[in-house]
Amino acid sequence: MAWDGTVWVKLKRSLTDEEKAHQLKVDVVASETPKDDFNVFSMNNIFLESTNAAFKQRGLLTYGCVAIVAAAGFLAWVALWCLQNPLGHGSVQGPELAVAYAGATFFLIVSLAIVSVGLWGLHQENFTWTRFPVRFNRHTRMVHAFRGAGSKGVISVPWERAFFFVEPGPRDPISRASVFNIRCHVLDERGLVAQSFSVGSRVVTISDENTGNGRSIVNRLSSQFEYIRRFMEQGPGALSYPDLVPTQVSLANSMRIWGRTDKAILAERNFLTTLFVLVLSPLTYFTAVLHYIGQRTSRQPVWPPEVESECGQAPLAEPVRA
Template structure:
């Protein structure tokens, strides 16, 4: 198992039947429409740079682990206090058993503290973004970070395995998330590395319904934008609405509240109610997104990937 910034991904295995069924082929049109769905950082005459799925949801891990950290510290402090103040009239085997239990309780609390610190580090004091670069000149795909690699993942466009990934329901919004994922396969067809691409979509409706299916199909539109760019360059696709890379609270709010429009467009009463109920929570997530960005540093591509002279669409 390896962490890719969004989920734990099982590596060194064969593709599942579901992954094969949901595959989006690089040599076949996936949609009649093309759009990036606000997931492009930059585009020029050599490469297209997109977000990964984790960029928009940044702040959620921080929120969860900030809530858990004080509880974990209380476990540790409580266990230490209990060991320093054993119950009166307790001796022998009974006291030994009680102390052993408190030691286990303290170790459990310490492990929880370490997990919380690990989770907070995933979004703070790290990289401001995890870009995915598609170079149509070299026909290569480069992921700055992903599962199975400490540095850059590189895979030829024609050998990349893209598919629509379905994840478990979000416990907060009750929507089902879908995302575009790329597996890197070895010579035996096993998954050796993996990373996400673009912007995830959410739907409360099942994908077998017309409304749910249309929302999930937006991932086909995102993939088709990438595919056409890789085949024909920037002239083959419309100019995308670029995601601002400048660190500001305003930009973090734009990302946090953009999903609201999609949920409201479903016309679902439950979805509409959730949008308004969750607004304070999303405001907090936007603030945590901004703090995470402010404490992190800009990613720097290796010289061999960033060497080609280009005409930039964005300065």
């Protein structure tokens, strides 16, 4: 299993039938309307650098883990207090006291384990890297996904051998919304999944994928992929210049990034989901603050010298208005 910022991905396995059915082939037009969808960090004549699915959601995991750490920490304090203050102040003895101590110890261990999980989750967005970009080099025909410092922190795969597909996520039990994103599997010589990373941004829909409204939302991913595919096949001149995602760390940029995340739901023009988004807007902007804190405590990614030398220092492509 490998953690990809939003989900655990099972490795060393064959492709599933669902993954094969949702494949986005690099040599087949995925959409007639390629759109960057606010997923591009930078683009020039040689490479395009994209976000991954976790980037725009940064802060959400922090929000959840802060609550987990606080709740589990309180339970751990209660369990510790019980260990220091036996029931009945001495009136409970023998087996009953042993059971009470065992129960308090058990809850203390479980609570501390949950605190550890929460701290691990906080570390995924704080004191790490500001972003985990994916770079598409049209000259070398390579795809590089940043995972950390050094050459071992980069997943690289030839463009023609990369297996892209639309990955459906689980339906949220409260909002009943489903999340989809583009994923790339790196296959070994036996056709097994050796590595995996996400590309672009997620889309959210409350409608079923098989309905017209649901398909229109999910099809945004095909447009995202076609933007990248067309760049790799035809270059930046065939595309409209993207609205670049800011890489400079600032509260204003975090607000801008998080303020756009609800547009996928609002685009459905459903009264209930629109109301849901408006009610949760304070949470959205609070999470944007956590996004900023996470970025402020983290380092900017640095590609290995071999990747940078491949990409060169080409000038930015001139904007082309479609």
